[in-house]
Amino acid sequence: xxxxxxxxxxxxxxxxxxxxxxxxxxxxxxxxxxxxxxxxxxxxxxxxxxxxxxxxxxxxxxxxxxxxxxxxxxxxxxxxxxxxxxxxxxxxxxxxxxxxxxxxxxxxxxxxxxxxxxxxxxxxxxxxxxxxxxxxxxxxxxxxxxxxxxxxxxxxxxxxxxxxxxxxxxxxxxxxxxxxxxxxxxxxxxxxxxxxxxxxxxxxxxxxxxxxxxxxxxxxxxxxxxxxxxxxxxxxxxxxx
Amino acid sequence: xxxxxxxxxxxxxxxxxxxxxxxxxxxxxxxxxxxxxxxxxxxxxxxxxxxxxxxxxxxxxxxxxxxxxxxxxxxxxxxxxxxxxxxxxxxxxxxxxxxxxxxxxxxxxxxxxxxxxxxxxxxxxxxxxxxxxxxxxxxxxxxxxxxxxxxxxxxxxxxxxxxxxxxxxxxxxxxxxxxxxxxxxxxxxxxxxxxxxxxxxxxxxxxxxxxxxxxxxxxxxxxxxxxxxxxxxxxxxxxxxxxxxxxxxxxxxxxxxxxxxxxxxxxxxxxxxxxxxxxxxxxxxxxxxxxxx
Numbered sequence: 001x002x003x004x005x006x007x008x009x010x011x012x013x014x015x016x017x018x019x020x021x022x023x024x025x026x027x028x029x030x031x032x033x034x035x036x037x038x039x040x041x042x043x044x045x046x047x048x049x050x051x052x053x054x055x056x057x058x059x060x061x062x063x064x065x066x067x068x069x070x071x072x073x074x075x076x077x078x079x080x081x082x083x084x085x086x087x088x089x090x091x092x093x094x095x096x097x098x099x100x101x102x103x104x105x106x107x108x109x110x111x112x113x114x115x116x117x118x119x120x121x122x123x124x125x126x127x128x129x130x131x132x133x134x135x136x137x138x139x140x141x142x143x144x145x146x147x148x149x150x151x152x153x154x155x156x157x158x159x160x161x162x163x164x165x166x167x168x169x170x171x172x173x174x175x176x177x178x179x180x181x182x183x184x185x186x187x188x189x190x191x192x193x194x195x196x197x198x199x200x201x202x203x204x205x206x207x208x209x210x211x212x213x214x215x216x217x218x219x220x221x222x223x224x225x226x227x228x229x230x231x232x233x234x235x236x237x238x239x240x241x
Numbered sequence: 242x243x244x245x246x247x248x249x250x251x252x253x254x255x256x257x258x259x260x261x262x263x264x265x266x267x268x269x270x271x272x273x274x275x276x277x278x279x280x281x282x283x284x285x286x287x288x289x290x291x292x293x294x295x296x297x298x299x300x301x302x303x304x305x306x307x308x309x310x311x312x313x314x315x316x317x318x319x320x321x322x323x324x325x326x327x328x329x330x331x332x333x334x335x336x337x338x339x340x341x342x343x344x345x346x347x348x349x350x351x352x353x354x355x356x357x358x359x360x361x362x363x364x365x366x367x368x369x370x371x372x373x374x375x376x377x378x379x380x381x382x383x384x385x386x387x388x389x390x391x392x393x394x395x396x397x398x399x400x401x402x403x404x405x406x407x408x409x410x411x412x413x414x415x416x417x418x419x420x421x422x423x424x425x426x427x428x429x430x431x432x433x434x435x436x437x438x439x440x441x442x443x444x445x446x447x448x449x450x451x452x453x454x455x456x457x458x459x460x461x462x463x464x465x466x467x468x469x470x471x472x473x474x475x476x477x478x479x480x481x482x483x484x485x486x487x488x489x490x491x492x493x494x495x496x497x498x499x500x501x502x503x504x505x506x507x508x509x510x511x512x513x514x515x516x517x518x519x520x521x522x523x524x525x526x527x528x529x530x531x532x533x534x
Binding site for chain 2: 003046047048049050051084088091116117124125126127128130131134135138139142155171172175177178181182201202205206208212214215219220221223226231232
């Protein structure tokens, strides 16, 4: 009977491998259904990120079918009203990293914002749909930047789109400039000529007053030490998982 | 007659003294110890995070989830996963001592640590309210949560259905911080109805109101290490998007600061906590140079 347990484990692993590969190598006719299933899974698991095996697998599938996945969600992004689901899809489109998404995300960022619904006098009501509409447009800009970092060959196009968006859409100007800064690093300063004096503050790095500099330096060193220590103590736990 | 009157007066005195003692006890009683009922959510949330009282709370209520979406689906669980953002966004997690003075920035040396203690210390009572506090059924304009403040310690936060079922966990967490700023600090909205969030607007960033504090927390959540064990890329992106929705829609005066302005919030939190309360004092330009409108 000693041989039974290893054999059972091997059979289980074999079945799991076959199930895993059946997702990746499914015939094209099933792809529509598969695509939607993986989109569903990616949406429900994205909060957990790479820690979720389901999310990793679905994202890998969607990236390998990026243009179909982008086309699938394109209509929803441009037609649906504001909601958390719309924000989630806008985020995922960036993660797929397809070239066609750059134009789609630009269309979303350009869409005029609806008027917020009037709230009752004195009640602290928030128009959720309106708030989510802003969140989706902001995310559209963030996702464009994400595509640039995922696909270096699309970087130039994404940067041009972000600059154009920053100039044309006041609602997302701040986000577009912030993302450009993150994306380009010191090279960001070369974009200064595209913007007017009212945007000069975006090109001046934030620094606290001089009297805070010593404390800042000490804290930064301390925090990096703490983070390193945390990583070291965390590693053995992760490896044993 | 005088004897009866004397007895009555003695009774009245006794009642008065008892009432005064009651008020005195009420004012100073620690909420976690005496109000450990199901809706004292913060105490339970933190206790649960520290591994206590799970049995009393009902583990099933905490752990049930929707089999299709995999989301936790009870109000209590959704409140807990909002609070878990305060607990686990710090690398110290449950080991962080939230009872120290809020002025101890050598201990609370990131804004996330400080705000976790701020929420813990300045919450008195959190109630689950089953109502959907919207103008009409199906309306998109809803109240997420509401704080009632009073002269003693009877301020409380009501969380409505919208809090549980219309918004995500990161937004729920920032809402809690927002409400706590209303509660103990009693900083109320002072904006006009001219900005998109209308009566939930603050006049300006420098009033250091609930919207400013909420934005500071979202920025701190965003500005954490990229390989943070709790803050996944989607949560970080959500915090960035929510930061911008507040920036665009919850102040009468446009906010000139963006996420980049707050990049050091987890390095020198005391600078941001103090400077956020900037009075636009013309004699102290440095103080207002950076973070006031």
